[in-house]
Every structure is written in structure tokens, then in C-alpha cells.
Amino acid sequence: MNLVFTRCAEVDVNGEEDEKTAEANIYKVATIDITTANNAEIESKEIYTDCSVEVRSEHEKWNYSGTGRIRGRGNSTWLWYPKKPFRIKLNEKASVLGLGENKDWVLLADYRDPTHLMNTFVFTVGQQLEMPYVNNIRYVEVTLNGDYIGLYSLTEQIEEGKSRVAINEETGLLLSLDADDGPELAPEETDNFWSSVYHMPVCVKHPDIVSDAQLQQIKTEMAQLETAIKNASYSEVEQLFDVPSFIDFMLIQELVYNVEVAAPRSMYLFKDENSKWTMGPLWDFDAGFDFDWGTMYTGHNYFRSHRELVLGTSPLHHTGGYVVPGFFTDLFKSKQFVAEYKTRWLAIEDKIMADYWPATYAYAEEFAEAATRDAARWPIGKDNETEIQRMQQWLTNRVNYLNTVINNYPEGTN
Template sequence: MGITARGLFKTRTLFFLIAAFILMTACEPLETDPDDPGDDPTVPVAFQVYEIDIKVDGNAPVISKENEDYLSCSITVDGKGILDDYQGTGRIRGRGNSSWLWYDKKPYRIKLDEKQELLGLRGNSDWVLLANYRDPTDLMNVFGFEVADWLGLPFTNHTRFVEVTLNGSYIGLYQLTEQVEQGNNRVAVDGIDGLLLCLDVDDGPDYSPDAGDNFWSPVFQMPVCVKFPIELTADQLYGIRSDFARLENAVNSYNYDSVAALLDIPSFINYLIIQELVYNVEIDAPRSTFIHKDLGGKYTMGPVWDFDAGFDFDWGSMYTGHNFFNQQELVLGTDPANHRNGYRISNFFTQMFRNHQFVSEYKSRWNEVKDSIFDHAWEVMEEYEYTLRDAMARDFQKWPIDRSYTTEISRMKGWLSNRVSYLTTVIGNYPAGTVETVMVDCGTITCDVSMSYKTGYHQEATVNVDDSTLLSKLGITGEQLYSTDLVIVPLKTDGSAGINNTNGLFGGWFEGDNNPGFWSKGHVYIEIMDNRTAWNCGLRAGEGFCQVGDQHRVRMQYQYTKGTETRTVTVVVNFTVVPL
């Protein structure tokens, strides 16, 4: 039976009332995904290219990235009729480390005078314009963000691509994103008792000794900068350092339950998967490695940041080059716990691979995501590639490089696709991890070595450990000495294991207090390559470092593990610095 005129009127009236109700309720503020295009799939807001015009007062050039050198400016944002425009005032300065120092196309930090939503991104006063000059695809950071968000890492940044005009001059295509900081619309940890840390050598005590917001982590000697709380007393800094040491000690013990009580292990696994997927070597330094902790919560990895040092970047051309996607290399290696065939990253990131349950969960997570992790993210990258094409061409005219962005995007796709297959084999063959072992002290060997002050790094002298004595003490054969069951670790003065920051398979840079640490503060080093009983050594000469007559007593330890027993032999090396 058809609808009568009266029935049609009633239907239209009902439709009108429903529509009016929807419109009225739509006025209520809702927490939405800033990248969600809403009901209109033809308006993918995240993929559009917008415009920002910045005019510095007096047309002053932006020549510094220091906080005290912020310059007042006016800012106009063109939402292209898709998102709201913005006009306001604020301040601008440079930002970044290598990206600011090495490249002509500069990145910037913007601080609005009032908190404001920009291009659909939730309101705040602090914003970042990434130049992405090193990256010939303009997609490396956005790819990292997309994978992190898909894996479920919290507080992952969003992206809006913008073409920027500064003081009337077009300066290219930029990536507008959130500043990583504590805040309701940023890293939303508690405003009083929340914690945001960054493991970063540039912000750590070595390069920023007077900052008052950083420390060397007690166990793994990582540079840690406290990003929140912002205003710190010495007692607060000490308390944060002590609390982080609890986590480090748990990780160092690789006891799963102890670590799980303090660290969100799924976030840790997801974080490492991302770093290995894109071959991001920044965790070696480390740089830009954020960790947060909410009131009453656990340490959680993230947000992720800074991916243009990944994708097998050629560091030999780092000042001028854009050379990526060359080989399939590894950050964690084929045996992460023992740093085999990978970077010598801190044991903070690898020690848990000694635990069977952790390795099992890591492999399980990779098997869960491997079939989609690339395909999902690359579908998003293809959307960006399509909408960025014209803007990329204009950016290339402004900042010409020796690469074609279309070719490099194709190479990026091929490299990532191949990498998933490569990592599936590598991760599948990770050693299964072990149960905790009993340490059995099998004795000590002492070696006295004179090193030439004049020769410095390149000594003819070596540390020679007597083979027969060593094998007898450990109760092993010469073949077992070179097996994967044996490692050689640098020891701290308290007897705990330190870190290897040399280029050797094993070794250590020992600082003035004879503890293994970093090259920048190192006095003497031991570097073990192919020969496990004849070790290279050297010293750093000069004011504040080694002088003629100095003596250093340092220790390395052989550790041979079978089953639940680890036999150890400690080698005490007495270095004396002589003139020639």
C-alpha cells in the first residue's frame, strides 16, 4: 500500500524533527579523531595541503633556536575552505639539532599567544613545523606516526602538510604537528604527578650540563632529560632518577614479573617493532626516545618521534646527502640480547630478550601484525603522495636535491615491503631466551698494559689474555670460546655489567672513574673484534682526559652460559699511560 499525503506529511515531519535534534546535539563538543573526515569521505582532511603565512615583526630573520631568541610574529592559516582559517599572533624560533645545524631548509617552533586549534588539531599554543629536508619522500615521519598509531602506542602525533611563507618568501612544504609535551591534548599524564622523559644525548648531561633537568641513568648510563615536570628542584630530580633506576634494575635482571610491574611491556614491544621496521638507529645514541608515566601507572613508551635517520640512511653523506633505502640492516640484530649483527644500543632495550616469556610475546606480536603493518600504512602514504604531488614539486624547485621524490617514494615502498619479509625471518630466528642463571665465579686474570700518550687512540699494545689459563678456569674448549654461549662484558666498579659503546663486538669506553660509559667522557677503551683473547685498546689524550703517568684499573668479564649456570672469569686490566 502506498504512502498517503497525510502519511507523507507525517513522515516528513518526523524526518524534520530528527534532523533538528541531530543539528542541536551536534552543537555539543565531542572528542573526535582530528583526522576523521566525518560523514563526507570526499574530504580527507589529513591529506590536504594547507597554507601558513608567518610575518615576523620588522621582517626579522629567524636565525636562532634558543628559547631566549623567540621572535614575535603574526600567523595566518588558510584552511582551504575545508578546515577553519586562523589569524593570530605568537612567537617563532628555530628548532632541531642536526636539521637546524646542517641544512638550509630550517625547521621551526611556533608558540601562539593563546591556545588554539589549528587545522583541526586539538588546541594548544605549541606547534612544530618539520622541514623534512633530509627526507626525499617527505613521508618518513608521517609513516612512523601512522604505524605507531595503528599499533596502539599512546599520544601519537598527527600531521597536516602546509606550504609556508615566511616574511613574504615561500620557504617550502612543511609538516605541521604537535610539540611533544605534557598537556590534555598532548601527552595527557597528570599535571602534578605525571612524568615525561626523553632519552636524548643532546638534551642529556653531556651536551647540556647546566640544564638542571637531566641525569645519567644509574644502571645503563643513558642520558635522560625530564620534559615534565618543567620546574624541578634538586630533590625532585633525584627522586625521578631513583625511580627510573628501579625500572633499570628490573630490566637488568630480565625478570618478567619484576619488569611488568613497572613497565607497560606491550608498549615496549610495539616501540621496538617500529624502530626495527624503519631501521631507526636514533635509539643507539639515544635520541628522541620518549617515555611517560601517569600517576599510579607504569612507564610507557612513546610518543614516537624523528624517523628521518632511519630507512638505512647513508651517514657518510649526512651533511648533504639524501641517500636512503640501500640495504637491509638491523638495529636489534639477529640476537638482540648479545648485540649480534646489530647496533650496540643500550642494554635497556635488549636485556629483556634474555627472558623466554618476553621473546615469546615479541615474536607473537610480530606474527600478529606482520601481514598488515606495511599494507595499512602504505595505503595511507599513497593518499599523501597523491595530494602532495604539486606541493612537493614546488618544494623541490625551492630546495633542489639530487633525488626525484617520485623515484624515492617508489624505492621506499620496495624497501619496506622487502623489510617485512626480511624481519619475519630474523625475528623468527631470535634465540628463545633463557631462564635466570646462577653466576659461578671461576676466578680472575690480571693484565698489565702500558699505553703510549703520543699514540692515543691507535695503540700498538694489546690486552693479551692467556688462552690456556682462561679455558682452564672456565672449563671450556677453544671452540666454545667463540660460540654464541660466551659474551664479554665491561664491568662497573660495583661489579655490575656496563655498556659497550665501541665499534667492537665486545668492549667498553671507560671514564675517569673507571666505569664503562660513553666516548665523549671516555679516557681509555677496550675493543674486542674477532680475537677474543687479544683485545685492541687506546686512550683519549688531552686536557681533562689522559695524561702521562695516569693509571686506570678497569675490568672485563667473560660469561659462558649453559643451561641455568653462567661461569665467569674477570679480567682486571691495569693501564699505565707512558710518554711514547
């Protein structure tokens, strides 16, 4: 079964799909005008403010006007940077810019990312690999209470839903492995816990309300998965875990040098009743691409070296990499897993710059003028086109480097 978010095709009055029109408009920059009640400022990421929302697109069928609520969102992106990200909750479900109907939408500010392409690239790779429930991106220029606030990425909120993570509403599970939502940094919450084997911070994203009995069952199921991974018995793991999704997930983390694996932060997994745990959806990659954490409060500095590694040259022993939770590396004990990991890399390596990068760059060709206006509104001392070229060169070098690294991973011991 294909679990990927599909790019929505338009339907005309005769019921025929207008796929070419929809495909062309995926890359176009739309506009969103947001007006809050009494022009109130958005000062909280906990409290919603009533608002009206108007979306205008070159594709008239995608125009939208409605009401809802808006609040801030994010962690470091909300706290540190002047250009703020937002979450919008519409009063009625709606399709926005051709995406599946829902109330919940996210506006990513991309303030730290001077290319405006980092999440888009990863989502594009994920879609091409047919990973589960990969988000879509639509670029929009946003006006808030009459004030132009720049170029944003509109995307889906990660949550259970027909057009989101389509697990069973009653019995499905969606978890995040995330230090910010976990018991250490959010001790007041009742839906998080430390995993018993790898001591990872886990937060239950679905169900929304978790009883004590449900939480205990989730802890038990998570412990079963962790134990199987720690033992690196491939047959045992395969019964509980969608291994191909995990391989793709980890290849992407290393490809873009996403050090958030170490915390961990923004790592999702899900399952339905009587089905396997599956990694995804993919989320939040502006801490990758060799981000300079020494300038994290101002951001924007990337691409210094393509030779840094998350998993190292020997993932099992973290040689030359980060000490990430064994949940992400203990399967490298398995000879079968290592062989499948290498085979998958060989199958996709040539496509990364030949196919996935051009599909990503198509967005940049369309948002170039909007990026110039964004830079005037939020000057960061970086040229968007130059940074995109640096990103392309970094990825080219990265793929070539990883060819040697991955092909020389130790073969495993089990």
C-alpha cells in the same frame, strides 16, 4: 583506555560530527603565512621572535589567524641544512587544522627526507597499533615574510597537555633519552642526568621546573625500572613497565632501521603517579630507512640495503646489530618476553604494506604538486615520486627479511 591522539572530527552548528569532511581534509595541503615583527629573520633556536600566523585550508572551518612567537628548532636539521625547521608558540591556545587546542606547534622541514613521508609512516603505524599519544601530521606550504619556503609537516610539540601527552600536570613524568639533551652535550642544564644502571642520557621534559628533591625521586624511579629490566624478571618488569607499548616501540625502531636507538636520541617515556612507565611518544625518524651517514651534511641518501639491523639477529648479544643500551635489549633474556615479541610481529607483519603503507601513501597523492614546488625551492637532486617508490620497495623487502630474523630470535634464558 585508548591513549592515541585521535584524528579530530569536525562539529557543525547542530553539534553533529562531520567526520567524512574532516577525514578527507587530513590529507589536503594547507598554507601557512608567517610574518615576523619588522620582517625580522629567524636566526636562533633559543630566542623567540614575535609573529602573526595565518592558516588557510580547503576546509574553511580549519582556517585560522592569530599571533604568537617563532624560533628555530632541531639539532642537526637546524645546524646543517638550508631549509630550517621551526617551533611556533601561539599567544592563545588554538586548534590548528583540526588538531587539539594548544599553543605549541612544530614545523618540520623534512629537508633530509626526500620522500616527505618518513615520520608520517611511523606515526601512521603507531596510530594503527594504538600506541600512546602518537603525533598527527598535516602537510602545509609555508610562506615566511612573503618568501615561499616550501612544503612542511605541521605536528604537535611533544609535551604534557590535554591534547598531547595527557599525564597529570602535577605528578606526571615525561622523560627523553637523548644525547643532545643529556648531561654530556648539555651540561649547563639542571634537568638531566646519567641513568644509574645503563648510563643513558636522561632529560626531564615534564615537569618543566624540577627541584633537587624531584630530580632525585625521578632518578630513583628510573633506576628501579632499569634494574628490573636488567634482571629480566618478567613479573617484576610487568609491575613497572607497560611491556606491550615497549614491544610495539621496538618493533617500529627495527622496522625502519632507526639507529638513533644506539645513541640514544629522541626516545621518550612517561608515567603518571602510581602507574607504569610507558614508551612513547614516537619521534624523529629521518635517520632511519638506511640513511647514509657518510653524506649526513647533505642528506637525502637512503634505502641502500634492507638487510641492516639495529638489534641484530640476537638482540641480547647485539649479534649483527648496533651495541644499543641494554635497556632496549636485556628483556630478550626472558622467554615470555621473546614469545610475546614474536607473537606481536606475526600479528602485524601482513598489515604493514597492506594497510599502514596505503594509509601513508594517501598523503603523498595529495602533496605531489606541493613537493614539486618544494623541490624547485630546495633542489636536492632527488625526485620525490621516485624516492617514494624506493621507500615502498625497501619496506616490502624489509618486512620479508624481518620475518626470518624475528622468527629466529633466540628464545631467551630466563
